[in-house]
Amino acid sequence: MIDNPFFTPSELPYGLPPFGQVREEHYLPAFERGMAEQLREVREIADDPEPATFANTIEALERSGRILKRTVMVFSTVSASDSTDGIREIETLISPRLTQHADSIRLDRALYARIKQVTTDDAEEAWLLEKYRVDFVRAGADLSESDQERLRELNEELTRLATTFSQNLLTASTASALVVEDAGLLDGLSESTIKAIEKDGSYVLALFNHTNQPALAELTDRETRRRLYELSTGRAPENFGPAARMAMLRAERAALLGYPSHAAYSVADQTAKTTDAVEEMLGKLVGPAVANARREAEALSEEAGFPIEPWDWSFYAERVRKARYDFDSAELRPYFELDRVLRDGVFHAAGELYGITFSERDDLEGYHPDVRVFEVFDADGSPLGLFLFDAYARPTKRGGAWMNNLVDQSHLFDERPVVMNNLNITKPAEGPTLLTFDEVNTAFHEFGHALHGLFSDVRFPRVSGTAVPRDFVEYPSQVNEMWATWPSILANFARHHETGEPVPAELLEKMRAAEKFNQGFSTVEYLAAALLDWAWHKLAPGETVEDAEAFEKAALERAGIAFDLVGPRYRTNYFAHIFFSGVSGYSAGYYSYIWSEVLDAESVDWFRENGGLGRGNGDHFRSTLLSVGGSRDVMDAFRDFRGRDPRIEPLLKRRGLLA
Numbered sequence: 334m335i336d337n338p339f340f341t342p343s344e345l346p347y348g349l350p351p352f353g354q355v356r357e358e359h360y361l362p363a364f365e366r367g368m369a370e371q372l373r374e375v376r377e378i379a380d381d382p383e384p385a386t387f388a389n390t391i392e393a394l395e396r397s398g399r400i401l402k403r404t405v406m407v408f409s410t411v412s413a414s415d416s417t418d419g420i421r422e423i424e425t426l427i428s429p430r431l432t433q434h435a436d437s438i439r440l441d442r443a444l445y446a447r448i449k450q451v452t453t454d455d456a457e458e459a460w461l462l463e464k465y466r467v468d469f470v471r472a473g474a475d476l477s478e479s480d481q482e483r484l485r486e487l488n489e490e491l492t493r494l495a496t497t498f499s500q501n502l503l504t505a506s507t508a509s510a511l512v513v514e515d516a517g518l519l520d521g522l523s524e525s526t527i528k529a530i531e532k533d534g535s536y537v538l539a540l541f542n543h544t545n546q547p548a549l550a551e552l553t554d555r556e557t558r559r560r561l562y563e564l565s566t567g568r569a570p571e572n573f574g575p576a577a578r579m580a581m582l583r584a585e586r587a588a589l590l591g592y593p594s595h596a597a598y599s600v601a602d603q604t605a606k607t608t609d610a611v612e613e614m615l616g617k618l619v620g621p622a623v624a625n626a627r628r629e630a631e632a633l634s635e636e637a638g639f640p641i642e643p644w645d646w647s648f649y650a651e652r653v654r655k656a657r658y659d660f661d662s663a664e665l666r667p668y669f670e671l672d673r674v675l676r677d678g679v680f681h682a683a684g685e686l687y688g689i690t691f692s693e694r695d696d697l698e699g700y701h702p703d704v705r706v707f708e709v710f711d712a713d714g715s716p717l718g719l720f721l722f723d724a725y726a727r728p729t730k731r732g733g734a735w736m737n738n739l740v741d742q743s744h745l746f747d748e749r750p751v752v753m754n755n756l757n758i759t760k761p762a763e764g765p766t767l768l769t770f771d772e773v774n775t776a777f778h779e780f781g782h783a784l785h786g787l788f789s790d791v792r793f794p795r796v797s798g799t800a801v802p803r804d805f806v807e808y809p810s811q812v813n814e815m816w817a818t819w820p821s822i823l824a825n826f827a828r829h830h831e832t833g834e835p836v837p838a839e840l841l842e843k844m845r846a847a848e849k850f851n852q853g854f855s856t857v858e859y860l861a862a863a864l865l866d867w868a869w870h871k872l873a874p875g876e877t878v879e880d881a882e883a884f885e886k887a888a889l890e891r892a893g894i895a896f897d898l899v900g901p902r903y904r905t906n907y908f909a910h911i912f913f914s915g916v917s918g919y920s921a922g923y924y925s926y927i928w929s930e931v932l933d934a935e936s937v938d939w940f941r942e943n944g945g946l947g948r949g950n951g952d953h954f955r956s957t958l959l960s961v962g963g964s965r966d967v968m969d970a971f972r973d974f975r976g977r978d979p980r981i982e983p984l985l986k987r988r989g990l991l992a
């Protein structure tokens with residue numbers, strides 16, 4: 334096992350992992366050696382006879398665990414994007430071990446005592462030092478022996494449950510797929526979609542990770558719609574048990590750490606800081622959003638000529654959109670070809686804003702043939718980092734879209750960032766990949782995260798790039814969505830894949846007008862999920878939940894968001910954001926999207942007020958916000974960017990929620 338590629342630093346450009354050399358049997362030995370190495374390093378730091386300094390304690394900790402870090406970065410990437418049976422087995426074995434490993438560092442009393450002795454006059458060091466102190470306290474460093482013992486047990490069980498939850502979910506996205514023998518039942522779907530989903534004479538429509546399946550907008554057969562909707566909401570029912578158990582364990586864990594609920598624990602180190610702040614914010618939105626959705630429902634039932642059911646919503650929403658705005662979103666698709674969207678849209682916008690350029694590196698490879706690698710250069714031509722792009726859905730990939738890092742930028746290691754974006758676009762059986770507008774928007778969103786990683790210009794890996802509070806992390810990515818519909822950008826990428834013709838101006842006009850429609854639906858489905866997450870994590874310690882489905886129903890009613898026709902974007906059984914990871918993840922954090930959107934709406938206004946797309950504006954956003962990562966208070970960074978505190982009005986206006 335000497336040739337294990339994780340044992341030595343990658344020799345590829347930018348430290349790109351040598352995916353071509355990585356085999357499944359490399360992971361376990363690399364994890365083992367990586368953990369052992371880091372424990373040795375930590376022991377040396379804790380037992381150092383010299384007085385504790387920033388350099389021999391905090392910086393030394395930042396330098397520790399290099400083999401483990403390399404292994405974790407690659408393994409977590411592959412387990413999310415190309416998870417084979419072998420990878421799943423390793424995940425089951427290693428997840429609880431990694432949790433134990435993290436605990437054995439953060440619950441190390443000698444090490445914690447040493448961290449408390451460190452002082453420094455340097456602002457960046459002081460910020461990192463405080464982060465370490467808080468990390469240790471929040472991990473239980475101040476607790477008694479016996480409480481720490483219980484904490485370790487809770488963390489381990491949570492990690493096991495999370496692995497079970499996510500593996501059940503991955504299986505369900507194909508196991509609960511809609512299967513029909515008769516293509517006639519799929520009437521409404523495009524020919525290329527029908528072709529792409531044919532398998533040995535039957536048709537298999539895999540589930541997207543959220544409740545409302547995109548095909549519901551197109552399927553003309555009502556019974557097929559009902560079946561698809563019920564498969565979606567009923568998938569992985571075996572997950573209700575583990576989810577409820579996780580919520581109860583998290584409540585117990587929060588109590589050990591001195592908080593009244595997991596939600597309170599969770600927001601304490603976020604920009605929201607208190608549960609009251611989150612509840613006040615969500616509370617402002619619920620009433621107006623439900624009222625909007627009810628008005629929309631009336632219009633849909635009128636169009637249908639009967640009282641609609643949840644599986645009818647998208648279908649009749651499309652019909653009303655057509656009738657009211659003369660807009661059919663399917664007409665846009667031929668103008669959104671994947672490669673053009675990427676190069677002439679996403680990359681082009683970044684070029685106009687920040688002066689950066691991209692060059693595809695066909696000589697570098699990812700973990701799957703579909704992964705593309707781009708080298709990114711700064712405005713002055715100097716190298717900035719690598720961007721990996723994995724657009725397509727596959728049975729081994731988890732649902733949704735996300736960004737992750739393969740190498741964190743840091744001056745400490747003199748490393749430039751390697752970041753990647755994953756999307757879940759259906760690969761056509763043949764011909765060009767044509768996107769929906771939602772998919773275009775998602776590509777811009779995820780690239781906003783990628784820019785946050787690529788522009789990172791900080792000393793320490795712990796605070797690099799997107800290592801910011803999670804109720805802040807969605808903000809830069811949401812801002813980047815604004816360029817998807819910016820006229821000069823759109824004109825540059827939206828061209829007919831056959832004729833090269835630009836998208837007709839009147840079609841765009843109609844799209845803009847129609848955008849306001851269905852806001853009630855999307856706000857309610859989002860808020861219902863946020864409030865469901867919140868309810869699970871406001872459980873009091875010792876409170877038990879026998880029936881998770883009944884709990885879910887009651888929680889939505891209590892929050893005033895229950896509406897038969899619009900369910901939560903994720904139900905408990907497939908709410909990966911909050912149950913995918915045991916100890917952290919987005920638990921009690923799904924509110925973050927709308928919380929960040931306050932900053933997003935403010936920033937979009939700022940760009941518009943200052944002339945929109947252009948280098949000056951881009952560079953201001955980059956220098957005040959994107960480049961500082963988590964190396965300082967992010968709300969201070971926001972104030973530097975915007976010139977004042979955020980206000981909620983731009984968000985309310987955008988969502989059509991102003992009284």
Ligand SMILES: [Zn+2]
Nearest residue numbers: 778782807810
């Ligand atoms: Zn995001």
